[in-house]
Amino acid sequence: MGNLDNNSLKSSIKEEIDTISGYTKTKAEADATATNEDKISSYIKAETEHPFNSEFKIENPKLSIQSLKAWFSGKLALKGINLDVKENCVTALIGPSGCGKTTLLRCINRMHDLTPNATADGKIILDDLNIYDKQSDPVLIKRRMGMVFQKPNPFPTMSIYDNVAAGLKLNGIKDKNLIKDIVHDSLKGAALWEEVKNDLDKPGISLSGGQQQRLCIARALAMQPEILLMDEPTSALDPIASSKIEELMNDLKKNLTVIIVTHNMQQAARVSDYTAFMYLGELIEFGPTDQIFKYPKKELTERYISGKFG
Amino acid sequence: MIKENKTKDYKSIIQERVAKNSRKRKIFNNFMTVLLFAFVVIAIIPLASILFEVFKNGVGALSFEFLFSPPGAFGSGDGGIGPAIQGTLIAVGLASLIGAPVGVLAGVYLSEYSSSSKHFAYFLRLFNDVLTGIPSIVIGITGYISLVLTLGSFSILAGAFVLSIIMIPIVARVSEETLKLVPNSLREAAYGLGLPKWKVVWHIVIKGSKSGILTGIVLAVSRVAGETAPLIMTILGTSLFFSGFNSPVDALPLRIWRLASQPYPAAHEQGWGAALVLILLILALSVALRMFAQKRSTYRSAT
Numbered sequence: 001m002g003n004l005d006n007n008s009l010k011s012s013i014k015e016e017i018d019t020i021s022g023y024t025k026t027k028a029e030a031d032a033t034a035t036n037e038d039k040i041s042s043y044i045k046a047e048t049e050h051p052f053n054s055e056f057k058i059e060n061p062k063l064s065i066q067s068l069k070a071w072f073s074g075k076l077a078l079k080g081i082n083l084d085v086k087e088n089c090v091t092a093l094i095g096p097s098g099c100g101k102t103t104l105l106r107c108i109n110r111m112h113d114l115t116p117n118a119t120a121d122g123k124i125i126l127d128d129l130n131i132y133d134k135q136s137d138p139v140l141i142k143r144r145m146g147m148v149f150q151k152p153n154p155f156p157t158m159s160i161y162d163n164v165a166a167g168l169k170l171n172g173i174k175d176k177n178l179i180k181d182i183v184h185d186s187l188k189g190a191a192l193w194e195e196v197k198n199d200l201d202k203p204g205i206s207l208s209g210g211q212q213q214r215l216c217i218a219r220a221l222a223m224q225p226e227i228l229l230m231d232e233p234t235s236a237l238d239p240i241a242s243s244k245i246e247e248l249m250n251d252l253k254k255n256l257t258v259i260i261v262t263h264n265m266q267q268a269a270r271v272s273d274y275t276a277f278m279y280l281g282e283l284i285e286f287g288p289t290d291q292i293f294k295y296p297k298k299e300l301t302e303r304y305i306s307g308k309f310g
Numbered sequence: 311m312i313k314e315n316k317t318k319d320y321k322s323i324i325q326e327r328v329a330k331n332s333r334k335r336k337i338f339n340n341f342m343t344v345l346l347f348a349f350v351v352i353a354i355i356p357l358a359s360i361l362f363e364v365f366k367n368g369v370g371a372l373s374f375e376f377l378f379s380p381p382g383a384f385g386s387g388d389g390g391i392g393p394a395i396q397g398t399l400i401a402v403g404l405a406s407l408i409g410a411p412v413g414v415l416a417g418v419y420l421s422e423y424s425s426s427s428k429h430f431a432y433f434l435r436l437f438n439d440v441l442t443g444i445p446s447i448v449i450g451i452t453g454y455i456s457l458v459l460t461l462g463s464f465s466i467l468a469g470a471f472v473l474s475i476i477m478i479p480i481v482a483r484v485s486e487e488t489l490k491l492v493p494n495s496l497r498e499a500a501y502g503l504g505l506p507k508w509k510v511v512w513h514i515v516i517k518g519s520k521s522g523i524l525t526g527i528v529l530a531v532s533r534v535a536g537e538t539a540p541l542i543m544t545i546l547g548t549s550l551f552f553s554g555f556n557s558p559v560d561a562l563p564l565r566i567w568r569l570a571s572q573p574y575p576a577a578h579e580q581g582w583g584a585a586l587v588l589i590l591l592i593l594a595l596s597v598a599l600r601m602f603a604q605k606r607s608t609y610r611s612a613t
Contacts, residue, residue: 114497140504142502149495149499151495153493155514156518166503167503219499
């Protein structure tokens with residue numbers, strides 16, 4: 001009698017285990033098919049089995065990205081990103097080309113929506129506002145964030161002064177003294193004032209590449225953004241101009257939150273407080289920059305940082 | 311070892327080939343330069359000879375009286391083309407007032423706003439191109455039926471209307487192409503400052519390509535200023551000065567046509583003079599607008 005009981009118990013347990021393992025198996029298979037695009041997909045699979053969470057968490061994030069997905073013409077480019085950004089810090093996004101760093105950055109201020117056939121889904125919480133809420137206005141969101149692009153793109157028909165003042169003027173600010181003060185402060189903030197203070201009415205595109213990029217930073221700063229998004233801001237510049245912009249980032253983070261996309265790992269190590277490593281549309285590892293570069297937890301991160309691929 | 315040999319082989323083969331061809335290439339290069347220059351000359355010859363002929367025959371007719379007084383008695387060679395100049399200026403001016411904004415805005419739609427409705431934009435472009443190709447006499451007849459017959463008289467309004475219909479597709483096409491040349495990075499920079507779409511389009515895209523749009527308008531105005539057939543159907547032509555928006559007026563192409571079909575040498579000379587005046591008017595207009603456009607976009611040309 002006891003034996004039979006024992007048997008039935010055993011079988012029921014086995015059944016349960018079967019259902020559980022069967023369930024997990026299908027889930028793993030689904031993961032595999034979703035990410036089965038590359039030889040290294042096995043690495044990712046191994047790592048998504050222990051999803052990023054436990055070890056590192058940011059208290060009171062300024063910006064919180066939650067299960068964000070993005071598509072280009074139906075092709076999944078971001079596969080559910082979770083990332084928190086701390087206020088008054090520099091957060092760097094690193095990863096090989098095509099991993100979705102720039103897409104993630106462009107999702108944050110909804111610039112992604114402007115690309116034809118591009119869609120995104122998920123949550124990005126800025127303070128208490130969900131950026132991807134249907135009711136939130138993309139224009140107002142972009143006003144709270146500044147963006148600096150890969151190539152310097154000052155407005156070609158405007159002078160240096162007008163380039164910085166453009167955002168204010170076109171947003172309807174008419175007080176000339178106020179505009180003058182803000183232009184002055186923004187150019188100082190972008191470490192450009194000393195170089196251009198006598199040439200404010202010269203065309204913006206007459207400056208050198210590095211100066212143009214700082215002009216673009218000044219133009220973004222003039223709108224008093226809370227967050228500054230920088231998309232490989234130094235990749236078109238020479239090392240001296242790059243180092244100036246890196247120095248600048250250290251000053252900028254006193255007043256605002258900086259998110260920078262970069263190909264240059266040394267740059268990420270130098271300027272950032274937190275680093276996120278992305279690969280094939282997924283966030284592989286996120287943590288304080290020191291930890292990511294010295295003691296990466298994931299093998300993929302270590303391989304990338306030590307230059308074994310990418 | 312094998313690999314090294316192979317690359318060496320490639321290198322010598324390519325170098326041999328390059329050395330062999332270099333003389334041939336130089337000769338061919340010079341030949342093509344001369345040939346292309348010859349074709350440019352061939353293209354310029356008719357244009358230059360027309361200008362030369364018009365200038366030679368027409369400059370004698372020019373005088374203060376010729377420019378400002380109405381035509382004299384039939385065949386006398388007296389009087390001038392004052393009403394024709396006035397009529398052309400008014401008709402083309404009115405046509406531009408209608409045609410330029412409609413054309414530019416259509417171009418703005420096609421370039422900036424049509425990405426969500428690709429099929430509609432495709433058909434718009436198709437119709438636009440077809441409209442450019444419709445013979446102007448057909449547009450003139452349409453104007454005659456729809457405006458002259460319904461309003462009850464030949465009028466400058468009907469003339470301006472048909473001219474504007476000829477203008478619109480040209481302006482729209484050129485505007486669209488110019489606006490598309492504005493790099494996307496500038497649009498994104500402006501969006502990044504938190505500007506709504508219409509402000510980006512107006513302040514950055516349109517203002518940044520002002521000179522191109524103006525070139526399109528000048529192109530269309532010059533084309534329209536020389537149109538004769540649709541004007542015969544709509545403003546008819548008269549020897550009186552402008553007297554109201556719903557009565558016939560004169561226009562330079564009409565006057566040239568009338569003078570040329572008279573059997574008197576004096577009238578022919580006046581015809582040449584009128585042709586010269588028309589060419590000079592268009593030339594002056596395009597030079598003036600071009601200078602204006604250049605002044606406004608000095609920053610762009612500074613690169």
